[in-house]
Amino acid sequence: MKVVALAGGVGGAKLVDGLAALLNPDELSVIVNTGDDFEYLSLAISPDLDTVCYTLADLANPNTGWGRKEETWHVFDAIQSLGGLDWFRLGDNDLATHLLRTNWLQQGVPLSVITERLCSLWGIEHRVYPMSDDPVRTIVHTASGEALGFQEYFVHQACQPEVAYFEFEGAENARALPQAMETLNACDLVILAPSNPWVSIDPILEVQGYRSVMREKPVMAVSPLIGGKALKGPAAKMYQELGIRPTAFAVAEHYEGLLTAFVFDHVDRGELEKIEACRIIPLVTDILMKDEQDRIRLAEEVLLFGERILNRSH
Numbered sequence: 001m002k003v004v005a006l007a008g009g010v011g012g013a014k015l016v017d018g019l020a021a022l023l024n025p026d027e028l029s030v031i032v033n034t035g036d037d038f039e040y041l042s043l044a045i046s047p048d049l050d051t052v053c054y055t056l057a058d059l060a061n062p063n064t065g066w067g068r069k070e071e072t073w074h075v076f077d078a079i080q081s082l083g084g085l086d087w088f089r090l091g092d093n094d095l096a097t098h099l100l101r102t103n104w105l106q107q108g109v110p111l112s113v114i115t116e117r118l119c120s121l122w123g124i125e126h127r128v129y130p131m132s133d134d135p136v137r138t139i140v141h142t143a144s145g146e147a148l149g150f151q152e153y154f155v156h157q158a159c160q161p162e163v164a165y166f167e168f169e170g171a172e173n174a175r176a177l178p179q180a181m182e183t184l185n186a187c188d189l190v191i192l193a194p195s196n197p198w199v200s201i202d203p204i205l206e207v208q209g210y211r212s213v214m215r216e217k218p219v220m221a222v223s224p225l226i227g228g229k230a231l232k233g234p235a236a237k238m239y240q241e242l243g244i245r246p247t248a249f250a251v252a253e254h255y256e257g258l259l260t261a262f263v264f265d266h267v268d269r270g271e272l273e274k275i276e277a278c279r280i281i282p283l284v285t286d287i288l289m290k291d292e293q294d295r296i297r298l299a300e301e302v303l304l305f306g307e308r309i310l311n312r313s314h
């Protein structure tokens with residue numbers, strides 16, 4: 001079965017890691033959100049790409065989910081002692097990635113080629129694609145009328161401002177990555193990883209081309225919410241501020257018109273009928289991924305469920 005997963009940062013990377021343990025490199029490709037990308041200390045940072053790659057390469061920090069494991073912080077400490085910008089923490093090994101990426105981008109190397117190079121250096125065999133080589137920037141518009149860059153909102157202001165709506169600057173002119181489109185066209189199943197629907201998956205769907213190919217494919221989403229709470233990050237808070245109850249059903253509804261199937265937690269079993277009423281095929285299971293075993297178990301269930309769906313539609 002050929003699978004394409006769409007993913008943002010930490011939550012999505014965990015499921016992708018589980019899928020990668022079960023599928024061969026020619027059976028799994030990942031399209032990653034780059035709406036979170038930004039420039040910091042003149043460096044080009046691609047947090048979600050790095051989170052997915054570090055996780056697949058077993059280089060990720062197990063405590064934060066982002067950044068590198070066994071990291072040192074000499075440069076960060078030195079910058080701090082000089083009174084420099086310190087709201088976004090870059091470890092020494094992680095810095096090497098940003099320095100190289102920035103250098104290559106300045107030489108005119110596309111982000112997709114840089115990602116391919118890094119994957120090969122880190123021994124990642126599955127394909128990891130940025131959603132586009134063109135810049136797309138997620139802007140968080142707040143209830144008080146501010147327009148904040150995503151990392152300014154997420155890290156610097158710790159998701160405190162009340163959100164009003166999101167803008168994906170550059171998305172309308174960004175070109176979907178041709179290799180990603182090709183892989184998507186040829187795949188049997190699309191999986192929307194348990195990433196934030198508003199700011200991790202939507203930016204990918206806003207890039208022209210992806211959504212229309214996906215309408216022709218079986219699409220399965222895995223809920224990023226359990227019992228009204230996000231596994232990580234501000235998804236539940238965002239739903240609330242946007243006037244929507246943060247439920248598994250709300251996630252399914254978010255992807256209206258796209259979803260064939262939806263995987264959500266036992267805790268949210270009460271929403272089963274509402275989800276089925278939307279003609280979405282449900283799988284109720286334990287979606288919390290605490291460790292490597294959970295990632296593989298959930299990935300296995302998701303793939304078996306995917307096979308059942310494919311057999312149904314044939």
Ligand code: FO1
Nearest residue numbers: 008009010036047050066067087088089155
């Ligand atoms: N998230 C934080 O909450 N604080 C940080 O200082 C931080 C640094 C950081 C450095 C590199 C990187 O790749 C990711 C980093 N993140 C940090 C995580 C990241 O900004 C968010 O998790 C994603 O953008 C949301 O998916």
